[in-house]
Amino acid sequence: MGLLHQVLAEIEAADGPLTVNELGRRLDVDVSALLPMIEFWVRKGRLRDEDTAVTEETTCTTGNCGTSCAGANACLYVAQMPRSYAPNK
Numbered sequence: 001m002g003l004l005h006q007v008l009a010e011i012e013a014a015d016g017p018l019t020v021n022e023l024g025r026r027l028d029v030d031v032s033a034l035l036p037m038i039e040f041w042v043r044k045g046r047l048r049d050e051d052t053a054v055t056e057e058t059t060c061t062t063g064n065c066g067t068s069c070a071g072a073n074a075c076l077y078v079a080q081m082p083r084s085y086a087p088n089k
Contacts, residue, residue, distance in 0.1 A: 007027065011086065017085060019084045020083060045088055046088055047088055048086055049085060050083070
């Protein structure tokens with residue numbers, strides 16, 4: 001099995017979403033080499049980027065930035081967490 005398929009198999013076998021850093025540790029592969037492979041599987045619809053679910057326009061709940069914003073990834077009041085990926089079921 002090639003590395004591209006190992007990446008997919010490891011994420012599909014995980015109990016929950018995996019960060020790129022955790023996947024790199026498990027496969028002993030540099031993160032910079034993993035990102036293009038993960039993006040390939042996301043484009044193919046086999047994986048989903050867990051962070052994209054919170055990027056759609058939402059109503060601001062802090063009351064400090066108006067009535068709407070670009071989502072959690074653009075909000076100054078939300079901590080940025082490492083990107084994580086999961087099987088697209």
